[in-house]
Amino acid sequence: MTTRSASSHQIRSFDPVLAGDIIQELKHLPGATLPILHALQDRFGYVDRAAIPLIAEALNLSKAEIHGVVTFYHEFREQPPGAHIVKLCRAESCQSMGCRELETHVETRLRLKMGGKATLEAVYCLGNCALSPAVMIDGELHGRVDPARFDDLMAECGL
Amino acid sequence: MTIKIFVPIDAAALSVGAERVAQAIGHESRRRKLDVTVIRNGSRGLFWLEPLVEVEKDGVRLAYGPVGTQDVPGLFDAGFLTGGAHPLALGPTEEIDYLKRQERLTFARCGIIDPLSLDDYRAHGGWAGLQKALALAPADIVEHMVQSGLRGRGGAGFPTGIKWRTVANAPSDQKYVVCNADEGDSGTFADRMLMEGDPFSLIEGMAIAALAVEASQGYVYIRSEYPHAFRTFAQAIEIATKAGIIGDRIMGKAHAFHLEARLGAGAYICGEETSLLESLEGKRGLIRFKPPLPAIEGLFGKPTIVNNLVSLATVPVIFEKGWEHYRDFGMGRSRGTLPIQLAGNIRQGGLIERAFGITLRELIEDYGQGTATGRPFRAVQVGGPLGAYFPESLLDTPLDYEAFAAVKGMVGHGGVVVFDDTADLAEQARFAMEFCAIESCGKCTPCRIGSTRGVEVITRIINDEERAKNLVLLDDLCQLMLDGSLCALGGLTPYPVLSALQHFPEDFDRPAASAARAAE
Numbered sequence: 001m002t003t004r005s006a007s008s009h010q011i012r013s014f015d016p017v018l019a020g021d022i023i024q025e026l027k028h029l030p031g032a033t034l035p036i037l038h039a040l041q042d043r044f045g046y047v048d049r050a051a052i053p054l055i056a057e058a059l060n061l062s063k064a065e066i067h068g069v070v071t072f073y074h075e076f077r078e079q080p081p082g083a084h085i086v087k088l089c090r091a092e093s094c095q096s097m098g099c100r101e102l103e104t105h106v107e108t109r110l111r112l113k114m115g116g117k118a119t120l121e122a123v124y125c126l127g128n129c130a131l132s133p134a135v136m137i138d139g140e141l142h143g144r145v146d147p148a149r150f151d152d153l154m155a156e157c158g159l
Numbered sequence: 160m161t162i163k164i165f166v167p168i169d170a171a172a173l174s175v176g177a178e179r180v181a182q183a184i185g186h187e188s189r190r191r192k193l194d195v196t197v198i199r200n201g202s203r204g205l206f207w208l209e210p211l212v213e214v215e216k217d218g219v220r221l222a223y224g225p226v227g228t229q230d231v232p233g234l235f236d237a238g239f240l241t242g243g244a245h246p247l248a249l250g251p252t253e254e255i256d257y258l259k260r261q262e263r264l265t266f267a268r269c270g271i272i273d274p275l276s277l278d279d280y281r282a283h284g285g286w287a288g289l290q291k292a293l294a295l296a297p298a299d300i301v302e303h304m305v306q307s308g309l310r311g312r313g314g315a316g317f318p319t320g321i322k323w324r325t326v327a328n329a330p331s332d333q334k335y336v337v338c339n340a341d342e343g344d345s346g347t348f349a350d351r352m353l354m355e356g357d358p359f360s361l362i363e364g365m366a367i368a369a370l371a372v373e374a375s376q377g378y379v380y381i382r383s384e385y386p387h388a389f390r391t392f393a394q395a396i397e398i399a400t401k402a403g404i405i406g407d408r409i410m411g412k413a414h415a416f417h418l419e420a421r422l423g424a425g426a427y428i429c430g431e432e433t434s435l436l437e438s439l440e441g442k443r444g445l446i447r448f449k450p451p452l453p454a455i456e457g458l459f460g461k462p463t464i465v466n467n468l469v470s471l472a473t474v475p476v477i478f479e480k481g482w483e484h485y486r487d488f489g490m491g492r493s494r495g496t497l498p499i500q501l502a503g504n505i506r507q508g509g510l511i512e513r514a515f516g517i518t519l520r521e522l523i524e525d526y527g528q529g530t531a532t533g534r535p536f537r538a539v540q541v542g543g544p545l546g547a548y549f550p551e552s553l554l555d556t557p558l559d560y561e562a563f564a565a566v567k568g569m570v571g572h573g574g575v576v577v578f579d580d581t582a583d584l585a586e587q588a589r590f591a592m593e594f595c596a597i598e599s600c601g602k603c604t605p606c607r608i609g610s611t612r613g614v615e616v617i618t619r620i621i622n623d624e625e626r627a628k629n630l631v632l633l634d635d636l637c638q639l640m641l642d643g644s645l646c647a648l649g650g651l652t653p654y655p656v657l658s659a660l661q662h663f664p665e666d667f668d669r670p671a672a673s674a675a676r677a678a679e
Contacts, residue, residue: 031441034422069441069442091345092587093576094345096579096582126384127351128170130171130348132502141171141387
């Protein structure tokens, strides 16, 4: 299965020329801001501050408007993420199956063992509620995740 | 003769190992030099049985599940390709009680067909509804929808046909059809399953909507938490466009309809229709004042149909089988079927499409077979994070928009999340406020500030700081949010809070509860 490009990074440093090409390619779309931000994040893993004036100019909007969009949506990162991105569901269905305990385990493990190699993000529902608790690692969904299974999944990432 | 084996490619099935199972089956059949085709279908929605593998024998599909990679050689040894006995054998899939006792209209094809096969789609009744709609005048299409009684499956339950009529009657050079696939409610996965299991049904429904209101452009707004569904649906659009079903003409008729899938970015509020439109326009997802209604001034200021995915994917069957057929399911003013998503702490979680009127008890006890942990049932939250928490005594409430409103709850998008007796309803009430604080768009004060104050007040109650006084304050705050919020996020967050207070007051009075236990 192919994973989304944002996940299987490719930690590559921000490149304004490449960013400019991406923006040019998408700016014709009606309401192009989100598609552009997604494309940038897919490529670089985050939305670099330096991209904001480029987008603003291409779309004839103010830098404040673009910054406002980036910061409104939880999905967009303003800092480069770790090599692996762990999205942990904190919503009710997963709560009913012990995600609060799982969260404590994940936080401890990520802090103690992995340094900056993984980024932990909270999400509210991954749509896998009949197989809670759910976790998404590098774009791949996992169900019925208990602490032991989480450790196995991390081991598969080499962590 | 080639033997067909079905292994789901639905994200939930993949989340418990379906990909590796498919690979193992391929590997094992090659090793044994067997003539086998592995077809990747959507999910049947029996998630406790995933990965659910099916083998077709004499035109009947036989189920095995849940299959792990370690089971695969044994299944071949047991002759599962010819229906051999095995501990994982479940018999004919259609005869599995959970599935047999459903009324699948919207989900009729889901889990049966290869989601991206046009031939499969057509062979199972696909495009028949669109063919019928193509022969009707736009006004007749709208009337057909009005007569069906379909109400929006996103949560608000507004009659779909009336919405379409408003858009149809709004004069404009440009109109839009927008599908709300920002399925953010915890406990719901119907939209995701359809996009991954039967994406053409949504395309067909949107094409019919476009004909009805004479729209030439459609957008499907899919949440970013569903990367897998987004990929499948984008492929489906490409396939349908290449086949000439949509695009410059709809099945040859001189009516252009272009469709594009757009990705959300992790904002629950964008499931609110006006926030969604702002987001599609490339802005922050702030909600808009209503009026004007999106049906009059919607996307880019033009008349726009904004419908939930399940509503739109139900349109084809309404035309294929006729509005009378659809209307004859259900109870009261809730017509047709509802895809219910049974989730959380439940032994047999999954998708149950039934006519309105089924009770929570039947769902949880009969279909669900109780909690996953085996502990006693304590509470159920219906309708997502803005839905009420119900105790055992309300389990005989039938799923029906009006019956739920009568007990201060809502059906919402049909998500049912079960909790066992370890649940702390004061904690759940605090989370409802916390969630609202995280996801508030910030436009109106009751929601933006009220949610944060709500977290604080509930925390004080839990900590037994001036409890009586803070309970009065919480009630007052909830009333203010109910009455003063601009949209359903702030306006319905009090539902889980007040229902937890009403039905589980002991959880808000732990010092007293522990004192009582000590006295025993």
